[in-house]
Amino acid sequence: MAEREQQHVRVAVIGSGFGGLGAAVRLRRQGITDFVVLERADSVGGTWRDNSYPGCACDVPSHLYSFSFAPNPEWPRNFSGQEHIRAYLERVTDTFGLRPHIRFNAEVRGLRWSNSALHWEIETASGALTADVVVSATGPLSDPKLPDVPGLGTFPGKVFHSARWDHDYDLRGKRVAMIGTGASAIQIVPAIQPEVSRLTLFQRTPPWVLPRADRKISAVEKWLHTKVPATRAARRGLLWGIRELQVSAFTKRPNELGLIEFLAKNHMRKAIKDPGMRAALTPDYRIGCKRILLSNTYYPALARPNVDLVPAGLTEVRGATLVAADGSETEADAIVFGTGFHVTDMPIAQRVTGANGTTLAEEWKDGMAALRGASAAGFPNFLTLIGPNTGLGNSSMILMIEAQLNYMVDFLRQLDVLGGKIALTARQSAVDEWTRKIQRRMERTVWNTGGCDSWYLDANGRNTTAWPGTTAEFKKVTRQVDLAEYEVLRPPGAAVGTSGSARAEVAV
Numbered sequence: 369m370a371e372r373e374q375q376h377v378r379v380a381v382i383g384s385g386f387g388g389l390g391a392a393v394r395l396r397r398q399g400i401t402d403f404v405v406l407e408r409a410d411s412v413g414g415t416w417r418d419n420s421y422p423g424c425a426c427d428v429p430s431h432l433y434s435f436s437f438a439p440n441p442e443w444p445r446n447f448s449g450q451e452h453i454r455a456y457l458e459r460v461t462d463t464f465g466l467r468p469h470i471r472f473n474a475e476v477r478g479l480r481w482s483n484s485a486l487h488w489e490i491e492t493a494s495g496a497l498t499a500d501v502v503v504s505a506t507g508p509l510s511d512p513k514l515p516d517v518p519g520l521g522t523f524p525g526k527v528f529h530s531a532r533w534d535h536d537y538d539l540r541g542k543r544v545a546m547i548g549t550g551a552s553a554i555q556i557v558p559a560i561q562p563e564v565s566r567l568t569l570f571q572r573t574p575p576w577v578l579p580r581a582d583r584k585i586s587a588v589e590k591w592l593h594t595k596v597p598a599t600r601a602a603r604r605g606l607l608w609g610i611r612e613l614q615v616s617a618f619t620k621r622p623n624e625l626g627l628i629e630f631l632a633k634n635h636m637r638k639a640i641k642d643p644g645m646r647a648a649l650t651p652d653y654r655i656g657c658k659r660i661l662l663s664n665t666y667y668p669a670l671a672r673p674n675v676d677l678v679p680a681g682l683t684e685v686r687g688a689t690l691v692a693a694d695g696s697e698t699e700a701d702a703i704v705f706g707t708g709f710h711v712t713d714m715p716i717a718q719r720v721t722g723a724n725g726t727t728l729a730e731e732w733k734d735g736m737a738a739l740r741g742a743s744a745a746g747f748p749n750f751l752t753l754i755g756p757n758t759g760l761g762n763s764s765m766i767l768m769i770e771a772q773l774n775y776m777v778d779f780l781r782q783l784d785v786l787g788g789k790i791a792l793t794a795r796q797s798a799v800d801e802w803t804r805k806i807q808r809r810m811e812r813t814v815w816n817t818g819g820c821d822s823w824y825l826d827a828n829g830r831n832t833t834a835w836p837g838t839t840a841e842f843k844k845v846t847r848q849v850d851l852a853e854y855e856v857l858r859p860p861g862a863a864v865g866t867s868g869s870a871r872a873e874v875a876v
Contacts, residue, residue, distance in 0.1 A: 389460055436766075474494040479721065486791045550661075622818060628655050640667050654819060678698065728747060740845060747793065790856060
């Protein structure tokens with residue numbers, strides 16, 4: 369056990385979702401085998417393992433929501449369900465021989481940078497280790513966010529979050545309260561509506577919902593994609609290209625989104641006949657300001673006689689009675705929270721202590737910021753996948769992850785080129801300049817001008833989540849590491865400069 373606690377690796381990856389598994393594959397393909405993947409659960413999958421609620425599925429087409437280096441010609445539907453995506457990630461794990469590198473039930477409890485040893489000291493639930501480089505792939509959709517509702521502790525029934533679904537609890541015949549109307553809720557509502565006795569949906573803000581062009585992928589298509597890989601690549605390319613063309617409307621010309629709003633209203637009108645309910649379900653903000661949702665079953669489910677819409681948030685719980693902001697009261701046997709995740713305040717940031725002795729959460733108290741979405745100033749040899757301002761509103765996050773993996777590989781290459789015991793830390797000036805450019809571009813996006821309060825925005829009202837450009841542009845700016853944006857750290861006494869300094873700047 370003592371030897372394991374003293375293990376040192378070149379790279380430690382945190383998380384085994386798309387980001388973590390993608391990092392592991394790229395490391396192996398670069399010939400790097402001295403790495404571990406630290407996973408807090410007992411299996412891979414990340415958010416696609418944790419979110420197993422009824423109806424869970426992806427809102428990005430399957431052939432785009434997969435690794436370019438691990439295509440899957442056997443996707444069953446245009447938009448695959450959670451079980452199919454999780455199975456895909458298990459298959460990727462086995463195909464690329466990743467299991468020997470994964471340490472399950474090894475939740476990271478703390479990471480601390482050692483200025484003297486120039487490595488990360490890592491405490492996990494299964495022991496301690498050190499690493500030259502840490503790649504954080506915990507993702508923004510990993511830790512559920514529960515609202516602080518007065519009296520919730522007095523509720524006598526069942527309470528759980530959509531990302532922690534209790535499959536042992538039978539909802540049949542129960543009075544269920546669904547809190548929230550985000551991406552999870554619009555899938556849960558139609559999935560459980562037929563079996564519950566009463567479903568009450570607490571809606572603080574109505575979402576924009578568009579039709580979901582879902583269907584089974586035929587056996588002929590699967591055969592063709594298997595036998596003629598070019599057809600699979602063409603399908604992926606078409607799906608990507610359409611979404612790239614949509615970006616300018618979100619980031620530069622939000623007023624062009626009016627036609628999409630018309631389509632969404634028409635989609636609602638077909639299922640919701642009651643004018644009062646239509647009014648309650650119609651958003652008062654520009655489409656795209658919040659995440660656009662896709663569903664063909666959400667509105668029909670709301671129109672069923674055993675469903676009640678409360679156009680207000682939950683403000684108090686008095687025993688089995690739920691009180692809404694509009695004063696209405698509802699009796700319930702179970703409460704399901706579909707209230708999202710800690711996106712702009714990721715819990716992992718509280719556990720990472722950098723070169724200055726401060727945590728990443730402390731450094732980000734006024735807003736997340738990282739150079740090219742990956743490197744935070746003061747945290748040497750620490751890279752974040754799906755970091756600040758890398759989120760998308762209309763395309764596949766796998767494209768962004770793969771772009772950041774290119775950056776990770778070049779980061780490691782730069783360390784090898786510089787040679788010796790060494791570390792790279794992002795210059796504060798480079799992080800500030802990158803952040804200023806992002807925030808300037810963000811000013812005219814629909815996320816900032818659309819008139820809504822979304823999870824894209826942090827507590828200070830800054831959009832530190834979304835990427836204000838195309839995926840092609842992001843791939844370009846993360847193709848390689850610019851050493852001018854970094855400082856080089858060497859062990860004390862080895863650096864060029866003042867005595868005792870561990871810092872040596874690179875002239876580029």
